Amino acid sequence: MSKRIILFPQDKGGIGKSFVATLLHDYLVDASLRVKAFDLDHANSTFCRLVPEAEFINTDVDRDRLGVLDRIVHVLPEVDVVLVDNRASGGSKVLEYLDDAQLPEMQAELDCTLVFVVIATDDKDAHSQIVELLDSHGERVKWIVAKNLRGSESLEIFDQSKARKRLEALEAAEIDIPCLTEVTRNRLQAANLTVGRGRSAEKLHLLDRSRCTRFHEQMRVEFSKTGKLLLP
DSSP, rough: EEEEEEEEOOOTTTSSHHHHHHHHHHHHHHTTTTTEEEEEEEOOOOOHHHHHTEOOOOSSSOOGOOOOGHHHTTGGGOOSSEEEEOSSSSTTTHHHHHHHHGGGHHHHHHTTTOOOOOOOOOOOOHHHHHHHHHHHHGGGGEEEEEOOOOOOOOHHHHHHHHHHHHHHHHHHHHEEEOOOOOOHHHHHHTOOOHHHHHHHHHSOOOOHHHHHHHHHHHHHHHHHHTTGTTOO
């Protein structure tokens, strides 16, 4: 397929969805792809704040008005990749939209591949959501697992889970999200910068720019492990 719709389907807050989405946005732009990004979080809009060119779609609407999400499909002719950062709490509406629009079943007609990026942590709720997504979408989509290692070097719950074995059977790509020094992460948040943009931001100290440069390279290596899942 020549296009990608990349969606972060979990709606568990605080697991790093928006951070990983910004890292992925940096990677795709560096690959010279035409990227259209969307932020569905009306409460925080973290992704829009860090990636100002992202477009906001308000999904805090009745279910019969979820057609507002048609926008992520309508832009396909103009871009290579559509990147969608889901909202925390109530993000299940996106899944309802996918079923209503029959998007997984229409991938061939739309000339696109639907990719789910799930965040693996040792948070039991986040893990349960991965299981639910596997039950509902399984072979209907492609999968990328981003292991958020911010709190530890391994994820015991996920690493030993049946969900991981199911994802392996679906040929999911698995990448590590290492820990970025907290002080630099906070300064990026305060300055509304992604890691990629932090490499050359004069408002950041040289030490922070250096950390951003090294972290950005680490993520380039990690994202490259996904092969053709991300790059059309």
